[in-house]
Amino acid sequence: MSDRASVSGAVSQQTDTMLDALAQWVRIPSLSSSPEHTADVTRSARWLMSQLREAGFPVVEEWQAVGRPAVYACWPASDPRAPTVLVYSHHDVNAVIDDEWHETAPFAGVLREGLLYGRGASDAKGQVMCHLWALKAHLAATGRSAPAVTMKFLIEGEEEIGSTHLGDLLARHGEVLRTDLVMVSDSMMWSLDVPAVCTGVRGSVSAALTLRAARRDVHNGAVSGAAGNPLTELCRLIGSLHDETGRVTVPGFYDQVTDPSPHDRAQLAAIPLDESAWTERTGTFSVQGEAGFGILERVWLRPAAEVTSLLGGHPQLPGLGVIPATATAGLVFRLVPDQQADDIARGVQEWVAERIDPGFTYDLDLPASRSDPYSTPSDHPAFTALEQAISRTSGAAVVHMRNGGAAPAAQLARALEAPVLFFGTGLLEDRWHSGDERVDVQALVQGAEALAHWLSALPAAMA
Structure with a gap:
């Protein structure tokens, strides 16, 4: 040696x-x-x-x-x-x-x-x-x-x-x-x-969800109040991604997830951490997430779902005054031991299909480049x-x-x-x-x- x-x-x-x-x-x-x-x-x-x-x-x-x-x-x-x-x-x-x-x-x-x-x-x-x-x-x-x-x-x-x-x-x-x-x-x-x-x-599954409400952008004043708005619907859908306790609502998402064991918690307890140090080091303003779990449990031992992008409308042209035809959200799901990426991808498909308003068409892209x-x-x-x-x-x-x-x-x-x-x-x-x-x-x-x-x-x- x-x-x-x-x-x-x-x-x-x-x-x-x-x-x-x-x-x-x-x-x-x-x-x-x-x-x-x-x-x-x-x-x-x-x-x-x-x-x-x-x-x-x-x-x-x-x-x-x-x-x-x-x-x-x-x-x-x-x-x-x-x-x-x-x-x-x-x-x-x-x-x-x-x-x-x-x-x-x-x-x-x-x-x-x-x-x-x-x-x-x-x-x-x-x-x-x-x-x-x-x-x-x-x-x-x-x-x-x-x-x-x-x-x-x-x-x-x-x-x-x-x-x-x-x-x-x-x-x-x-x-x-x-x-x-x-x-x-x-x-x-x-x-x-x-x-x-x-x-x-953790593992990872990425998704891009695009909603379509019309064949083309529509003048706001002509249809406002009677036309579907893909941004509004997408925000509603994203708002339902977590319940009031911070748990992900995708079907079967927690089927293979177990709570941290006493051994897991003992290992995490050996790592010096407090909330102010965490927010300072990460540059974030607060700690959010699933109720009942500590910071390190949330980022290492619990699964998560995040919205990584939200695109729609024409912010560079605020005076255009249209309801956009489409809106897109990027999503990432983080997985923990015993979860399988392919199972979670199927759950995301089911979640979108059962929650989206039938007045919209959609495309859900789930790239094959996912990881367990x-x-x-x-x-x-x-x-x-x-x-x-x-x-x-x-x-x-x-x-x-x-x-x-x-x-x-x-x-x-x-x-x-x-x-x-x-x-x-x-x-x-x-x-x-x-x-x-x-x-x-x-x-x-x-x-x-x-x-x-x-x-x-x-x-x-x-x-």
């Missing part, structure tokens, strides 16, 4: 180099949702490929997925009996709204007061770089010419648009991707001073080794947390027949999918040290 001081020194020696590299990568606007940036997504993939080759990976490949390539890399361990780890993450980034960026331009890649700003700095280019940083430190601290475990990377370019072709990649390259375990690094840590290991993620929830087997030796590595880095006991967002962990586990672990360097303060996204340098440093220790310890742990 590598010495703590040696690992810390190796990570420190790489700090300037790795931060410069991350800033370069952030400056590539790899927006998978924008067709005009398709070439930038390819440029991002090839930039990462050059970094992997420079680090020493003997196998680095570009895997095409309809113009948004994934990157695959492999570095075999010198011992053929060593376990194999596949790191999954993504190099594409979420869309930007320029007016929401005040600290820097979205793709400036600026380092200021220990924070590196730019879209993708935390979600998830910083997390990918943390793994590369850790691998370099692991080699330097141990004097190895190859890692203690066989390292594989699968860094896709479509995560921010639903990992549309991930299933195809897994099916096409399943043999090459064969592994003993998967580590997903598209997740968050709790805080810099409270070491935590993530034990699972996933929980890491807590008794897996690699999980124990990760707990110990994080504790060794921080010098403190590790608490257990979950992530409220989604990742294709269940899909990876099924396709590769391997358990999934989670390791993230994101923080609540990092402003994912918002303006002024940033990553805390200390989070990357701590993460690189913990991962370097984990790589050294893993062969013995899984022997």
